[in-house]
Amino acid sequence: MLEAKxxxxxxxxxxxxxYSTLMENIQIAKKKSLTGLAVTDHAPGLGIGETFPKSYFGNMRKAIPEVVDGLRIIKGxxxxxxxxxxxxxLPTSTFEKLDLxxxxxxxxxVKPATIKEHDKIWENIAKNPWVDIIGHSGNGNYDFSHEKIIKLFKEYDKIVEINSSSFPYRKNARKNCRDIALLCKKYRVxxxxxxxxxxATDIGNFTESLNMLEDIQFPQELIVNRNLDTLLEALPKIKK
Ligand SMILES: [Zn+2]
Ligand SMILES: [Zn+2]
Known part of the structure; x- marks a missing residue:
């Protein structure tokens, strides 16, 4: 059985x-027996009044303990x-203060455009040393050349996100995530x-993603958040 902790x-x-505070998220994560929680709020580019300014992200490592109530908190x-x-x-000066x-x-x-434009986005993101994870990669509004780009993510050691909440509402996310996961299996990404x-109640809700990955017999050893050690190992910015 595949799992993520x-x-x-x-x-x-x-x-x-x-709609929940970090402490409320931590409480649910504990209840669901997770061993860590990454807090990854939206960066300021979402728009004024849509999220917090960069000072919020720059202060996280200082303000939030490494472990809260037995749970490792990853500041992202x-x-x-x-x-x-x-x-x-966000500027490099903020990225260097974060774990993830x-x-x-x-x-x-960013306006959805052509596959060629989306490929260009991910080609440049692949080369960005500050990026660890490719967010909700299965969003059909940003279709890209799956095989070419997944191979690039392998080359630059990026982690591809299989985002459970995408499945019901992002365009073609179910089909795309499956297709992407099959390529990650093939190329060991x-x-x-x-x-x-x-x-908060949605914290740790991995059911849809895990079911799909089980279905395609995805190798557990490629899931970086299968346990805390493997995740920390995969995040070069983190101070262990
Ligand atoms: Zn959001
Ligand atoms: Zn998002």
Whole structure:
């Protein structure tokens, strides 16, 4: 049975359109027997009044203990891809203060375009040393050349996110995630399973992703968040 013990993509009230505090998320994570929790609120590129400014992200390591109530807290961000060149919305000086960086395309920030443009985004993101995780990769509004780009993620050692909350509402996410996961299996690319929770009760909700990965007999050893040690090992920015 495949499993994941750390949720690597979660939001708090700092994301404005999310509804729980970090402490509430921690309580649910504990209840579900997770061993770690990454807090990854939306970076400021989402728009003024949509999320917190960069000072919120720069202070996390200082303000939040490494372990809270027995749970390892990983301080991260969901950065926004701002344009088709794959530029992100936080400076290096903020990225270097964080443990984990997810890069995601959101419709209100970067306009969906052609497969060629989306390939260019991910080609540049693959080369960005600050990015750890490719956020909700299965979003059908940003279709890309799966085989070519997944091979590039392998070359640059990126982690591909299989985002459970995408399945019901992102265009073609079910089919795309399956297709992407099959390529990750073929080329031995690391993946992470996440909830993308915007409310505490959703923390650790990996059911849809795990079912799909079981279905394609995905190798457990490629799931970086299968336990805390393997996740920390896969995050070069983290101080162990
Ligand atoms: Zn959000
Ligand atoms: Zn997102």
């Amino acid at each position: 750390i949720d690597t993509h979660t939001h708090t009230i700092a994301s404005i359109h999310a 961000v969901e950065a926004n891809v701002m344009d088709h060149d794959g530029n992100l919305d 960086v997810i890069a995601s395309c959101h419709e209100k920030v 690391k993946v992470t399973i996440s909830s993308d929770a915007h409310f």
